[in-house]
Amino acid sequence: MPSMPRPASHPHEPAGSTRRAEPAAHAPLATLAELEAAIVACRACPRLVEWRERAAREKVARFRDWTYWGRPVPGFGDPGARLVVLGLAPAAHGGNRTGRVFTGDRSGDVLFAAMHRAGLSSQPTSIAADDGLRLHGAWVAAAVRCAPPANRPLPAERDRCLPFLVRELQLLPDAHVLVALGAFGWDAALRALGALGHATRPRPRFGHGAEARVGPWTVVGCYHPSQQNTFTGRLTPGMLDDVLVRACELAGLRVASTAAARVAAGRRVPGPASGEAAERRAPGPASGEAAERRAPGPASGDEAERHAPGPATGR
């Protein structure tokens, strides 16, 4: 089934509109289209609204010709998804610019290349909301829908946004596997499933390759594909392949031969113990999309610049 198109009712008032939305927990949302409309109109977190809109106004030099999205970024993918990939939050100059999660930043480059190898996406790149990318059997979302300063949502902001994820999971009736990117995604996944009545005791610990059965769901941990993790080799393409192949198996999805062949060639998904050890060794506090902003090295801006299709209208 192809990815869900943008709904006709999608609000298009410019970033900075004074329109106010119902708080996440109060929105009566019967369909994915209604959920998306509610998410993109949300202004419930003043700090994040100010940040996302300031980033959209001030931009960065390499994207000065873009009209930034500057609003909350909804999930997207296949409404018949059997697995959900959950990240932290949009990057200020990635999803907050393009209007699609994991789109227009290096984290998305890594993630969608891996999803393409696994047969979950129609193309290995994700550069703009109108680039033709379609997901197959998968849905991608962020736990917090607005770009946070320093990649650190406050607990209150996390909690305020959680009902959107809870409702999203309810509206994906075929999904029962959740790939949680980073410890924040893992925590959000467990919180959302807890809100759906699937609490776990004791609380399973995050690790790369860790698996937790939570009610009818299986949550699979994966290091976040931030530049911080991929540049340091903490997360390699092979490690991401391992997790996605395992997630596809759990979801009953046929795995594309490229990723399956790599896993069959001898790599193993590391168990929870090794993953946790690596987690403790890893430098830096964050594993989110926006962590790439802090990552050293010359490639981030240049690479993104090459991917940018020139002047754009945000969506």
Ligand code: SF4
């Ligand atoms: S983070 Fe979530 S709840 Fe807060 S303003 Fe953004 S969409 Fe609304």
